[in-house]
Amino acid sequence: MTTEPELTISEELPADHRSGYVAVIGKPNVGKSTLMNALLGQKVAIVSPKPQTTRQPLLGILTRPEAQLIFVDTPGIHLPHHALGEYMVASAKQAIPDADLVCFLVDLSGEPDGADRAIAKLVSAVRAPKLLLLNKADLVPAEAVEARAAAYRALGTFDGDLVISALQGAGLDALLQAMIQRLPLGPRYFPEEQVTDQYMRSIAAEMIREQVLNHLEQEVPHAVAVVVEEYKEREDGSTYIAANVFVEKESQKGIIIGAQGSMLKRIGQAARAEIEAMTGGKVFLELWVKVLKNWRKEPHLLKRLGYAPPRR
């Protein structure tokens, strides 16, 4: 009897193939999700100009001939004001010790503050290699970059630092090389065609929430949770999606729906276009706005909305 070779795929990989989890950590709004999408060359995480966009860690998987990088995009670390915030921060912090490489992302267009200092401390404490990523360099005059970078470098001990612009794609080739060099030798953990750990229905829910963030100001979008209740791929290539848009109060419901439903219509149209770009087919999207009183403060409601407490 002949024995089949084990792990046929890994036999095709070079002997020095590297792989591992790359946690992307930082304050809210510094560009973590933008960076992950840019490195992947496609949109896996939603992005918005408002802080606290990302609510739970999600994976973005980049498979190259010489390495597989499993990015972990995390919620921005901040001082939480409710159970949702506590969940977000705990899940982000948990990604730090679990990573093979920790990337601390900062916004070079501002001076370091207490929040950056606190996160730098958390990052400096782990054994894994650490990179300091100085993002939004496009917003800083060239002559000011060095002094600002030095202020961030002084926050902790890093194995390297790079000046980048996730938005403009500047410095990303060098960044990828720096990441790959610091990953351990290892196999591919995911099939090469897999780009994320999220289901299409969850990405669709996030794309709806992204449009809520884009269309509404101040507190309202932060009080929104979206759950896709039905996601049906039809034989003609189209997709039917029904989603609930949960808010915390009646007044927020009115704002989201807008006069004669005009706001909800705009949100729905914009989300539909994004989801169609993802599925490559026609999308029929139905949105229902519902009040779930104070859901951000209620652990049992968080769970129901998909924000499960972090693993311990």
Ligand SMILES: Nc1nc2c(ncn2[C@@H]2O[C@H](COP(=O)(O)OP(=O)(O)OP(=O)(O)O)[C@@H](O)[C@H]2O)c(=O)[nH]1
């Ligand atoms: N000018 C400039 N803007 C950027 C850059 N990277 C990200 N941004 C913008 O910064 C804002 C926040 O980006 P996100 O990627 O959502 O930030 P985040 O760190 O994931 O934020 P949270 O999920 O809230 O923690 C968006 O408006 C981005 O377009 C950059 O390199 N330059």
Ligand SMILES: [Mg+2]
């Ligand atoms: Mg984000």
